[in-house]
Amino acid sequence: MARTSFSRWLRENSQHYLMVGAHEQLAKRYPGTRGPRRPHGPLELAWLRVFAPVYRALPWPLRHRILRAMPGSHRQTWAPPPERREPAV
């Protein structure tokens, strides 16, 4: 139970601050786009200026492995993505 609670806390916070980081990047990419408000306090600064850059610096395959290591429905039985098939006739 504690593990699930930790994973939920981690997901909520990482998702939120990675999203805010994405807002910063898109505001730079698209001139005229409003950026997010400035971070308040050491906790927000730590998530945005330490966690988010470290996460982004990791290669996607590694990040993907970490994401998939979290507990959740994805670790149960699910059909694999569809494969390309030959024409019907």
Place this chain on the structure above:
Amino acid sequence: MPHKTVIIGGGAAGLGSAGGVKAANPDAEVVVYTEFEDVAYSPCGIPYVHGQEIPDFERLFLATKEQYVQVGIDVHYETTVTGIDTAARTVQVAGEGAVGYDTLIVATGFEYADPGVPGGELEGLYYVKNIRAAMEWDKVLDSVKRAVVVHATPLGVEMTTSLAHRGIETHLIDPHPWPLADMADPDIMAPVEESWRELGVVAHFNTTLQGFVGQGHVNAVATSDGELPCDLVVVATHKTPNARLAAAAGLKIGSTGGIIVDERMATSVPGVYAAGDAVEVPHGLTRVPLQGLTGSHAYAQGKTAGVNAGGGTRAYKAVYVPWGTPAGKWIIGGASFGETTATALGIPYVLGQAQGISRARYYPGVKPVKVKLLAEPGSLRLIGAQMVGQEGIKERADFLAMAVKHGFTFHDLSTMENVYSPAIGALNEPIVVAATNGLDELRKAGKL
């Protein structure tokens, strides 16, 4: 004794489940418990009655109570399930005591996230959910001059547009820099913001909620930008899974807070299934679990849970999430990833974009359609799409979700055939143009 399935929840997942059980096992005894006065209506239609695009609430009902009786689905209205004993295979029902089951389906839906600010007990805070309550709130709206919508979630966007349509001075507050900022891209939402301004909406972005102000009844909303006087507040915070009963019964919960299920919608406890906003399901590309999808997802999950709970076999698939909604004077939509979500997760992508039209350029009623496609660098397989337009967005979103699912590339889409008929489709399909533009950009950059 016939097989007995108990279903907790009377929303899209709950009623979809009931139909699924009956489809698999027509002789099964099916009992549905709901805390509300009604089942089988479309809560998603409520904002459009408030906006007076739909003339009355009666049109939102999909079936009558008698129809459920006739097909052998026993719905217990205004009845609360207070506990689940998975070992004894019983649920504890207020006023009925312990009720046994052979299989159980948990379809307890969602709750709005607690705003977590002072003043939450004041009158005049409207949480859109139950149709009977919506009918009462609709009468209240007749006398509302000024309303504040808290957060630009999908419901918040719909309610903002609806209240503005109704002629109410509407303020929208959201802590993010643009509406729907955790799923939609800024270039997609820019026309929506502009059309809201034309409708008289005052949007306050990068603005945090600090409290509801009033004596007994709310008369202002305190924000980081100052106080906004109002007669009514629509609280449209994000949806969180209502999985308390499930968690208390020992069902495993995932990182989203939703109930963990497999492709049969089976939970971690034998004989117990779950569906809808209370569960989490994997995204088709990343397999990262998602929660809080649409009514069509809930209904399809419910069907799957019901068929399996009734003794049949049915599998639900990982999701690619086609979505769409009216927003201001526009319709926005997409499938799978947009730039915001791909950037947040750090997924690399290349873009193909086009500003197209929905019909022949000379045909009356032609509308703009902007399409943005995201593809994996190298393979150019589609990973997502976002659109803004005024016609044909839903159909393109459905198609593009399938295109992502089946690994279509920019090459596939740039050479795809399309319907051309002046009244319903342009010669140049915007999806084809977007994919072609994406390939052209890559060629110019020497990457193709």
